[in-house]
Amino acid sequence: DVKVTQSSRYLVKRTGEKVFLECVQDMDHENMFWYRQDPGLGLRLIYFSYDVKMKEKGDIPEGYSVSREKKERFSLILESASTNQTSMYLCASSQTQGLGLRNTEAFFGQGTRLTVV
Amino acid sequence: GEDVEQSLFLSVREGDSSVINCTYTDSSSTYLYWYKQEPGAGLQLLTYIFSNMDMKQDQRLTVLLNKKDKHLSLRIADTQTGDSAIYFCAEKGGSGGYQKVTFGTGTKLQVIP
Numbered sequence: 001d002v003k004v005t006q007s008s009r010y011l012v013k014r015t016g017e018k019v020f021l022e023c024v025q026d027m028d029h030e031n032m033f034w035y036r037q038d039p040g041l042g043l044r045l046i047y048f049s050y051d052v053k054m055k056e057k058g059d060i061p062e063g064y065s066v067s068r069e070k071k072e073r074f075s076l077i078l079e080s081a082s083t084n085q086t087s088m089y090l091c092a093s094s095q096t097q098g099l100g101l102r103n104t105e106a107f108f109g110q111g112t113r114l115t116v117v
Numbered sequence: 118g119e120d121v122e123q124s125l126f127l128s129v130r131e132g133d134s135s136v137i138n139c140t141y142t143d144s145s146s147t148y149l150y151w152y153k154q155e156p157g158a159g160l161q162l163l164t165y166i167f168s169n170m171d172m173k174q175d176q177r178l179t180v181l182l183n184k185k186d187k188h189l190s191l192r193i194a195d196t197q198t199g200d201s202a203i204y205f206c207a208e209k210g211g212s213g214g215y216q217k218v219t220f221g222t223g224t225k226l227q228v229i230p
Contacts, residue, residue, distance in 0.1 A: 004159070035220075040125060042205065043160075043220035090159055106218065108152075108159030 003027070006091050006109035013116050019078040021112050023091030030095065032074035033106070034058075034066065037088040049074055081116045088113050119143040121221035123206050128227045135193040137224045139206030142187060146210040149182060151191045154203040154223070163204070164191070193226075201228045 007022035025032065031050050035043040035058075045058030047066040055066050063085060067075040074093075078085055094106040120142045129135045141149070146168050152160040166173045166180045166189075173180045179192040189208075193200055206221040 040222055042121070042123075042222040045217070092160075105162045105165075106160075108161070110157070110159045 004091055004093055004107050004109040006089075006112050008112050009110065011112060011114045013078075013081050013114065015082060015116055017078075017081050017116075019081050019114065019116075021076040021078075021089055021091075021114070023074045023076070023093075023109055024072050025074075025091075025093040025107070026072065027093060027107065028071065029093035029107075030071070031093060031106075032068065033092040033094075034064075034074065034076045035090045035092065036060070037090055037111070043090065046076065081114075083116050086114060086116045119208070119210065119217070119219045121206055121208055121219050123204075123221040123224045125222060126225050126227070128229060129196050130229050131196060131198055133196055135191075135196045135200070135226055135228075137191045137193075137204050137206075137226065139189040139191075139221055140187055141189065141206070141208045141219075141221075143208055143210040143219070144187070146187075146208040148209040149180075149189050150205075150207040150209070150218075151178075151180065151189075152205040152207060152220075154205065156202070160205060196226075196228050198228045198230055201226055 004025045013019050033048040034046045044060050046064050049055045049068040065077045089112045091109040092106040123139045150165040151163045153163045154160045177194045181190045203223040203225050205223045209218045
């Protein structure tokens with residue numbers, strides 16, 4: 001059974017704190033993604049990675065960074081948390097990019113609801 | 118950039134059919150998806166359609182694609198209370214080595230017993 005695990009379901013942090021959100025997948029997927037989900041805005045891509053130590057900016061990378069030191073782990077870092085980063089954060093992984101049917105599905109973690117006070 | 122739009126809310130009675138609509142702007146889309154998010158959970162792929170198809174049926178689910186109008190719909194027959202969830206439309210497209218997946222805003226389906 002495929003699994004994407006996010007380290008925390010709920011987090012409360014103070015403004016200015018450095019925050020780490022961890023994500024681990026056990027499917028040997030090349031691609032990993034971080035999204036944030038806000039009501040009325042859907043899922044917006046923050047960063048993604050298509051290989052170890054590789055990262056690409058998504059649509060809203062400002063205020064975030066990422067780290068992919070091992071294939072199975074993709075970390076999202078908020079260098080200095082702000083209240084407008086209060087959101088649900090979703091991690092996902094998928095097979096190699098491409099057009100094949102096997103590559104079509106992304107698997108999601110359960111999400112981390114982060115509140116910055 | 119690419120845009121995917123959905124209405125935010127749909128309410129149906131148990132046993133009726135639900136139709137969730139989605140429009141997108143990316144003319145280079147290869148795959149279009151419907152994901153389901155139950156309360157407190159991540160997203161799960163419900164079904165998908167390749168862009169050269171116009172219909173796909175999978176048990177109670179029917180996906181219709183009008184590529185000319187860039188319109189995608191998901192029909193759920195005999196809607197049950199367990200179908201209550203947020204449904205996200207998504208499309209995979211773009212040029213170059215990486216094909217980006219863009220999600221819509223999500224449609225919250227409420228099924229009334």
